[in-house]
Amino acid sequence: MKFKTIIFDLDGTLVNTIADIARAVNHGLSVSGFPEYEENDFYPLVGWGWRNLCTRCLPEGNRDEETVQKLYDASFDYYSGHPSDFSRPYPGIPELIAALKQKKIQSAVLSNKLHSLTLKVIQTLFPAGSFDLVFGERKGIPRKPDPQAVWEILLELDSNPRQTIFAGDSELDMETSRAADCHSIGVSWGFRGREALEKAGADRVVNHPEEILALAASVRM
Numbered sequence: 001m002k003f004k005t006i007i008f009d010l011d012g013t014l015v016n017t018i019a020d021i022a023r024a025v026n027h028g029l030s031v032s033g034f035p036e037y038e039e040n041d042f043y044p045l046v047g048w049g050w051r052n053l054c055t056r057c058l059p060e061g062n063r064d065e066e067t068v069q070k071l072y073d074a075s076f077d078y079y080s081g082h083p084s085d086f087s088r089p090y091p092g093i094p095e096l097i098a099a100l101k102q103k104k105i106q107s108a109v110l111s112n113k114l115h116s117l118t119l120k121v122i123q124t125l126f127p128a129g130s131f132d133l134v135f136g137e138r139k140g141i142p143r144k145p146d147p148q149a150v151w152e153i154l155l156e157l158d159s160n161p162r163q164t165i166f167a168g169d170s171e172l173d174m175e176t177s178r179a180a181d182c183h184s185i186g187v188s189w190g191f192r193g194r195e196a197l198e199k200a201g202a203d204r205v206v207n208h209p210e211e212i213l214a215l216a217a218s219v220r221m
Helices: 018-032 050-057 065-081 093-102 115-125 148-156 171-180 194-199 209-216
Strands: 005-008 106-114 133-137 164-168 183-187 204-206
Touching: 005 148, 018 050, 018 065, 050 065, 093 106, 093 209, 106 115, 106 148, 115 133, 133 148, 148 164, 148 171, 164 171, 164 209, 171 183, 171 194, 183 194, 183 209, 194 204, 204 209
Parallel strands: 005 106, 005 164, 106 133, 164 183, 183 204
Antiparallel strands: none
16 A cells, blocks of 8 residues: 655644744743743653643743733744744755655645644745645644554545555654554654654654655555
């Protein structure tokens, strides 16, 4: 059975968004009276949604609901206006997406970023029609690693898990892929790195987007 569909995570997989995320959260921390972080400090903190990120960025003694909400509002408001000022696709990603379309392999995006912002980043950084389907966090739909959104994508694209690769850069993505029974590919260029992905049980870890294209053209036994 050949692979028919690839579902991509967004942040850390298709696009390096860390600079814009860091600026937004640091803005919120600054106006809330807390110390800012170095950009590199954000890599292990992202991936579980904006509220979780805000909670983890606050000192342990200041993680009450009111303080978290204040940081969430200030940082998210900033990010909503600046989601892709410094974000760029990783090298080789635009070529990969174009090649998948040429080979008639379906591609989709599934992010834990709010749906409207996920769309905005994709529409800003990729040509129109690059992906067959784009989903971010939507009301009433559980976030990754719950597999519900994956199955929704597969239903809309008339595909199934055994024909699908789920590609991501984090432990969360590998867990999502496993829950949905897809073939998992970890990308080493993202926010976590090879060791974390291998430990999380990735079926394969790749170092360059070209390797994803080669795997997508292979046959799954």
